[in-house]
Amino acid sequence: MTSEFVVLVAAGVLTVLLLWAGWTHTRLRRLAARVDRAWVALDAQLRRRAGLAEELARFHPAALGDAAAGALAAAAAEARASAGGDRELAENALGHVLRELPAELPAVPASLRTDLTGTQTRLALARRFYNDAVRDTRQLRGGRFPRWTGLHRSQPLPRYFDIDDRCTPAPRSADPVGRPGAGRP
């Protein structure tokens, strides 16, 4: 009886472990897909921003002033080229140049201006959602069970993408995406 009992218990434990491993694997797979989707969205907004910045620099240098237009074109080109290198740094630099532009650019067509504002808003959203997905993934992968079982060990741990995506230099001015904690302790 005892040996049968031991076998039964062992089988039960094994089943539970297998089910748990399967479930954890499902979660990890789901999270990996979410990180991928979030990255695609973030990448699209970053490219869009760089494209709009190039357009602004190329077709409206008079409105910006030559120096600003030059800096913008350089920053946008840098951001575009940096896909493999330190992208955060390049994107931060582009964001900085865009923030330094005067708030009112009457000589620039309204459609381009709204496009740029909308892209910056969506960029901030996409970045938050991407980092959120990364956080969830890292939290689960850092848990005991996935570490012991080595689930998804072959996959690289996703990295946070940290840039300053404020649209305006003033810290507490209109905040189109309602970034939490802006200007607050």
Next chain:
Amino acid sequence: MRIGLVCPYRWDVPGGVQYHVRDLAQTLRGMGHHVEILTPAEREESLTDPFITFAGRTVPVPYNGSMASLQFGPVSAARVRRWLREGRFDVVHVHEPATPSVSLLVCMIATGPIVATFHAATTRSKWLAAVAPLVQPWLEKISGRIAVSDFARRVQVEHLGGDAVILPNGVHVPFFAEGPTLPGYGRGTGGPPTLGFLGRYDEPRKGLPVLLRALRTVVQEHPDARLLVAGRGDAAELDRLVGEELRPHVALLGEISEADKAAMLRSVDVYVAPNLLGESFGVILIEAMAARAPIVASDLDAFSRVLDDGAAGVLVPRGDAAALGSALCDLLADPARRAELADRGAAVAGRYDWQVLTRRILAVYETVLPPDGGVVTAGPVDDFPAVPPTGTAAGRPRIRRPPR
């Protein structure tokens, strides 16, 4: 865009989340989107709108002084699955998904972009701390999280470990800004100065006793001042609170409709919010500002945020009747200051207009949509445990089979 909204609370009972979902759906439809709502209700017949789908009844569970509604089980799950299959939504937007409700069921069953809005502020944190590990596996499926306030975001960050974008509750600004006043009252018509109070007047935490004490000071300087009280409560109890001396100065409107509420807010010279305890979000203050009523409010965290740290309204220490009285006297004697506060208030309220907020929510939807399209569907039937996770919860999950 085809949007599915999920409200976890009974549709036929008034509540902040229900109003939020209703107003969001209305505004989205006004912008030309297809919106459907899935919600529980007490009686299926009460859901007359063809865009609203009945999700079943909820089991009310007393929690923390109020009722939390629970809903779980195979029947509800089947309804959710059918709604998702038939709706073919581009995005599903669930509200308050951290409780065992139809919102959590949607998170379990749906495959595709899910957006969630978290409403609860601090009150249910113990409950959340207990359930968070159990629901975490399904909350992980949410692609975009929204919190209605800093407090709601904090609860989310602390207990559920995710970040959220803050998009506050909205207000239909034009509904409050334009329209008639209450008959016999009117701001700026030279009538007697009128104060307004709205809320459950027999609940001490709403602060009416403090306001009544302050009113004694006010009537000494403005002998014809009046106070309008609207809301639910025990009228006899209010009468006792008011007392002989103040009785001619207080008018009880009782429970009023939304239209009358807007009319009342347009009628008063000053709106008073003397609340003593936590309101997570002062929607009523935004409504008052939309109606261009100058505000005197107690210095609760939520109120001072809505009022831009006192720039758009006068803040007084909570529970301090003397300070409230003198603030009211000063404001009633100073029409220029009232006009200035009304202007600032209207500007603040504009930021909370549903039109503005709905555009931001749409930006959230667009961000989580996959670039190649695709709709939200229900996952395979054996995708999740059909019974509520009990005990150590996800203890016996079924293995989800990959579709390919």
